[in-house]
Amino acid sequence: MPAGGLVPTGVAKERAELYQGRVTLYVVIACIVAAVGGSIFGYDIGISGGVTSMDGFLREFFHSVYISKQHAHENNYCKYDNQGLAAFTSSLYFAGLVASLVASPITRKYGRRTSIICGGFSFLVGATVNAAAQNLAMLLFGRIMLGVGIGFGNQAVPLYLSEMAPTHLRGALNMMFQLATTLGIFTANMVNYGTQKLEPWGWRLSLGLAAIPATLMTVGGCLLPETPNSLIEMGSKERGRKVLERIRGTDKVDAEFEDMVDASELANSIKHPFRNILKKRNRPQLVMAICMPTFQILTGINSILFYAPVLFQSMGFGGNASLYSSAVTGAVLAGSTFISIAAVDRLGRRVLLISGGIQMIICQVIVAIILGVKFGDNQELSKGYSILVVIVICLFVLAFGWSWGPLGWTVPSEIFPLEIRSAGQSITVAVNLLFTFIIAQCFLAMLCHFKFGIFLFFASWITVMTVFVYFFLPETKGVPIEEIIFLWRKHWFWKRIIPEYPEVDDNHNV
Numbered sequence: 001m002p003a004g005g006l007v008p009t010g011v012a013k014e015r016a017e018l019y020q021g022r023v024t025l026y027v028v029i030a031c032i033v034a035a036v037g038g039s040i041f042g043y044d045i046g047i048s049g050g051v052t053s054m055d056g057f058l059r060e061f062f063h064s065v066y067i068s069k070q071h072a073h074e075n076n077y078c079k080y081d082n083q084g085l086a087a088f089t090s091s092l093y094f095a096g097l098v099a100s101l102v103a104s105p106i107t108r109k110y111g112r113r114t115s116i117i118c119g120g121f122s123f124l125v126g127a128t129v130n131a132a133a134q135n136l137a138m139l140l141f142g143r144i145m146l147g148v149g150i151g152f153g154n155q156a157v158p159l160y161l162s163e164m165a166p167t168h169l170r171g172a173l174n175m176m177f178q179l180a181t182t183l184g185i186f187t188a189n190m191v192n193y194g195t196q197k198l199e200p201w202g203w204r205l206s207l208g209l210a211a212i213p214a215t216l217m218t219v220g221g222c223l224l225p226e227t228p229n230s231l232i233e234m235g236s237k238e239r240g241r242k243v244l245e246r247i248r249g250t251d252k253v254d255a256e257f258e259d260m261v262d263a264s265e266l267a268n269s270i271k272h273p274f275r276n277i278l279k280k281r282n283r284p285q286l287v288m289a290i291c292m293p294t295f296q297i298l299t300g301i302n303s304i305l306f307y308a309p310v311l312f313q314s315m316g317f318g319g320n321a322s323l324y325s326s327a328v329t330g331a332v333l334a335g336s337t338f339i340s341i342a343a344v345d346r347l348g349r350r351v352l353l354i355s356g357g358i359q360m361i362i363c364q365v366i367v368a369i370i371l372g373v374k375f376g377d378n379q380e381l382s383k384g385y386s387i388l389v390v391i392v393i394c395l396f397v398l399a400f401g402w403s404w405g406p407l408g409w410t411v412p413s414e415i416f417p418l419e420i421r422s423a424g425q426s427i428t429v430a431v432n433l434l435f436t437f438i439i440a441q442c443f444l445a446m447l448c449h450f451k452f453g454i455f456l457f458f459a460s461w462i463t464v465m466t467v468f469v470y471f472f473l474p475e476t477k478g479v480p481i482e483e484i485i486f487l488w489r490k491h492w493f494w495k496r497i498i499p500e501y502p503e504v505d506d507n508h509n510v
Contacts (some may be wrong), residue, residue: 001126007094019167019256019480021248027164030247033220034164035117035176037157039213040123041150042184046330047206048089050192056200061136090440091140092147097433099151104426107156108273111230112163113221115156120218123149124211131208139151140223146210153217154429158413159421159461163227164247167480171344178406179337186330193327222450228257229418230481233264259482261419267419276421277427281399285416288473289424293432295465296408297439299360300458301400304329304393307491332394348477349407350469356403357466363396364459371452404465408432412477415484 058066062085101123106422107115126145135138157177165173168237190211195202228247231240240260244253270276277286340352375425409428416424446454474487474494488494 007410013052020252021166021250021256023166023169024247026249027166027247028488030164030224031161031173031176033224034116034157034160035155035180036213036216036220037119038177038180039184039187040120040146040153040217042181042186043150043188043210043213044092044146044184045148045181046185046188047192047210048092050189050196051203051206051401052085052089054192054196054199054203054206057203058085061133061139066356086441086444088139088143090182090437092150093433093437093440095144095147096149096151096154097147097430097437099148100155100426100429100433101151102153103155103429104273104422106152107159107425108233108422111226111234112156112160113226114158115152116221117218119149119152119154119156120214120216120221121149122146122152124218125149126212127208127210127214130210131204131470133204133207142207149214151429151433154409154432155422155426159425160224160227161228162410162413162481166248168478169345170414170481171349171477172341174413175337175341175344175406177409179334179341182330182334182337182401182405186327186334189327189330193324229263229421232260233267233418235268236508237261256480257481259480263418263482266417270419273420273423277423281498282420283415283497284472284488284491285420285424286427288415289412289427290431291465291468292408292412293428294435295433295461295468296404297432298458298461298465299400300420300461301397301405304397311422328390329394329397332397333401333405336398337406339404339407343402344407344410345477348475349411350473350475352367353402353407353469353473354466356399357462357469359399360396360403361459361462361466363392363399364455364462366392367396368452368455368459371455406491411473411476417485418482 030187038334055066065085103115103118106118122145124140126147126149128142129138129145130142133142158174161174161177162170191206195206198205225243225246226239228240228244231237231243241253241257244257244260245251248256276282277289343352370385370389370392412428413425443454446457450457471494474491476484476487479487488498
């Protein structure tokens with residue numbers, strides 16, 4: 001290649017119409033097994049809120065919160081406002097943030113499977129330490145190990161699913177990750193509903209049962225095939241083609257294989273993916289890697305799922321009723337993911353994101369109005385209004401479950417060219433966990449100070465993100481993963497920013 005010459009970014013030409021193959025049982029089973037990695041994330045989201053509202057747990061580790069809980073009537077919004085308690089929840093997400101960045105070079109150099117196995121093993125260690133915790137230090141160490149597991153798992157699993165899935169079903173199969181996450185949340189809520197009756201040690205069982213999905217993830221990772229994209233990137237072209245033929249159910253995979261080889265050649269010419277992702281030609285992908293996970297968290301969903309039992313207790317529900325209400329929201333979230341799986345490859349990503357955003361805005365505003373008018377420092381909601389709040393929150397969760405929940409992971413995992421895919425997914429996970437950490441650490445204090453305004457705060461962000469999707473996110477439905485680069489070159493806004501072809505330097509580096 002001549003110095004200063006021009007090379008295409010990733011794939012040189014569109015070959016999508018030449019792709020052949022079918023959905024094989026092999027690829028479906030591989031995606032289901034890999035998606036179990038999402039269940040560890042979901043189980044922790046669901047279990048944390050329930051455990052932090054259990055008297056046995058609070059008495060042992062957060063006695064001051066336990067005392068203030070007994071005087072709930074003094075300030076409904078502020079009784080759980082304790083930075084130590086918030087640190088228990090949020091420490092995991094900060095650890096996951098760091099781990100996701102560490103996972104990027106491992107995922108790129110050693111494959112997606114390796115990161116999945118590392119994530120499962122770390123989560124298993126964390127679950128064991130948490131269940132046996134005797135003091136706050138053990139508790140926080142266990143949470144950090146859980147965070148490492150989530151960082152590795154969330155970095156590798158969505159990539160694995162996007163690369164294994166055939167183009168026309170990539171959205172649905174990628175959403176197996178979100179489905180596993182939501183089923184993990186629902187399972188955790190049901191576990192909490194049972195263990196909160198087992199005073200004073202029920203919380204240990206809740207935390208310890210996280211070992212089950214961790215074990216499934218670790219063993220599953222050992223049994224999974226590596227993705228053909230990753231094998232080819234690591235130099236094993238023959239193995240990569242054999243896996244591709246097996247998961248597509250045909251040996252007529254020349255077009256897809258050529259796309260992967262083109263992408264891998266460019267990927268292997270790039271030694272510093274994180275530096276490369278900052279270049280102008282990757283600007284739209286970088287913007288999406290930052291904005292999609294940021295917006296997903298700023299819907300307010302994690303606040304509701306983390307602290308649903310706390311939230312419902314603050315509104316005057318009893319302990320059992322609050323956990324039961326949380327179980328209902330968990331079931332709604334899991335069920336709504338099936339809507340997304342059925343619709344995403346028919347209606348497309350944009351339709352689901354925009355319609356879900358509009359419904360979430362309406363629900364947040366309704367809850368804010370009800371709480372603002374009917375709920376004060378020394379009041380409890382009437383039974384009728386309490387039921388209405390739960391119904392509206394369920395409608396909010398339903399909208400999130402078919403839109404920003406799964407697509408907040410699906411879209412970033414499918415838009416990056418191979419040479420920066422691992423780095424891009426690491427940024428996505430790191431940003432997601434950063435904002436999860438911030439919201440987890442601040443939510444109880446925000447609830448205390450903003451009161452019902454917290455829901456208007458999130459509604460305003462959902463408005464911003466819905467407008468963002470309408471103007472700046474192209475539709476990726478039905479576009480092969482290695483050819484999505486062409487979408488940016490055709491988009492009304494992004495085509496003004498990215499060059500048609502990148503320049504190379506004198507050392508032939510892109």
